[in-house]
Amino acid sequence: MSLFVVAECLAAPGKEDRLRTALEAMIEPSLEEPGCLAYRPYTDPNEPARMVIVEQWTSEEALAEHFTTPHFRHVAEVLDQILAEPLAIHRLVPAPETPAA
Secondary structure (H helix, E strand, C coil), X not given: CCEEEEEEEEXXXXXXXXXXXXXXXXXXXXXXXXXXXXXXXXXXXXXXXXXXXXXXXXXXXXXHHHCCCHHHHXXXXXHHHHECXXXXXXXXXXXXXXXXX
C-alpha cells in the first residue's frame, strides 16, 4: 500500500525564493530513490511564503530511508535557517473503501 506525505513549510519573511529553490533541488534526487513514486512541491497562491510538498512512497521503510539521504539531511539544515515555523509532516494512507450498499 502506498504512503502519501504532505509536508508543509512556511518561509520566514524574505526567504521565499530560498525555500522554493531548496525544495526544487529535492525533486530529482528524491525521484531517483527506490520507493519514491512522486515528489512535487506546490506554492500556496494566496500565501507565497507557504509551500507544501506532496510525496508518494511505496512504504514507510522507503520514507525512513529518504530521511537518511545526504540530500534530505542538507535540505533539513537549510530549512532550519529559513522557515518561520517547524516543518509539519503528515503521513497519509488511502482510506478503506466502503462496500456499496
